[in-house]
Amino acid sequence: MTTSPIIRVSGLDHRVSLGAEQLxxxxxxxxxxxxxxxxxxxGASGSGKSTLLGLLAGxxxxxxxxxxxxxxxxxxxxxxxxARLRAEYIGFVFQSFLLLPTLTALENVMLPADLQGRRGNRERALQLLEQVGLKDRVRHFPTQLSGGEQQRxxxxxxxxxxxxxxxxxxxxGNLDHHTGGQIIELLFRLNREHGTTLLIVTHDEALAGRCERRLLMTAGRLEEQHGQS
Structure with a gap:
């Protein structure tokens, strides 16, 4: 049985205007x-990785x-x-966390489902916070959490x-080695448990090494790297 790709990209070019020139x-x-x-x-900074991620997200x-x-x-x-496709289909994790400072951890987690008008959000959010080891932090605001806790x-x-x-x-990217390792374990555990496809932009060799495939971006071109352990 063939499984259709969740991501399919063909012949993709992207240019931006820089004054009178196209970059x-x-x-x-x-x-x-x-x-x-x-x-x-x-790939190196400025090679186009984050731009590709933004295009894939629409x-x-x-x-x-x-x-x-x-x-x-x-x-x-x-x-x-x-926007509807993103809301229903795609999750995002950023280096800078992007939590809303006026919402508790629980409220931040509930927010995407609340915006979709879903029911039972509190129970699911509490389950997820327990899964990421934060069941005792649900009422804390982002400023009361460490960087690792905010990323969780x-x-x-x-x-x-x-x-x-x-x-x-x-x-x-903004975490120390130990906390980063915990986040890597968490991502791949949730990947296994939920069957979620992961596409991760990273400079972290430990994180890249855990992935099944490794793609190298060089000056806007993409190639598959083989033989990585």
């Missing part, structure tokens, strides 16, 4: 990712080429439809809507 950020990107796979996207539209997420071509969707809240929030695809941009 090429991505060129000739072709990529397929199967459901449940874990993929590390590595936060921007590519200059040329096609992107399909779950069989839906992003180029055929308007901004509202792309962000991961719980990303899994709140049961996304098929998790896009993570340097999820261990």
């Amino acid at each position: 090429t950020i991505l060129q000739g990107i072709t990529l397929e990712v199967k459901p449940g796979e874990s993929v590390a996207l590595v 936060l921007d539209i590519a200059s040329d080429g096609e992107i399909e997420i779950g069989g839906r071509p992003l180029g055929a969707l308007d901004e509202e439809q792309r 809240v962000a991961i719980a929030r990303a899994f709140m809507t049961e996304p098929s695809l998790l896009l993570a941009d340097e999820p261990t």
Whole structure:
């Protein structure tokens, strides 16, 4: 039985205007990712990794080429439809956590489902916070949490809507080695338990080494790296 890719990219180019000139950020990107796979996207700063992640999320539209997420071509969707696809299908984890400071950990985790008008959010959010080891921190605000705890809240929030695809941009980038290791274990445990596809931009060799595949971005071009342990 063949499984359709959750991500399919073909002939992707992306350019931005810089004054009177056009700067090429991505060129000739072709990529397929199967459901449940874990993929590390590595490369030097400025090579285009975060730009590709943003395009896959539908936060921007590519200059040329096609992107399909779950069989839906992003180029055929308007901004509202792309936002709906993100809300229903994609979870995000960022290096800077992006928690709302006026909401508790529990409220931050509940927020994506609340915005969708879902029911039973409190119970699910409490379960996720327990899964990430924060059942005693549910009423704490972000300023009362350590960096590692804030990232755990962000991961719980990303899994709140049961996304098929998790896009993570340097999820261990602001964390010390020990805390980063805990976050790596957590991501892959949730990946196993929920069957969520992981696409992770990272400079963290330990994190990249845990992924089933490793893709190298160099000056806007993408290639698969083989022989990584």
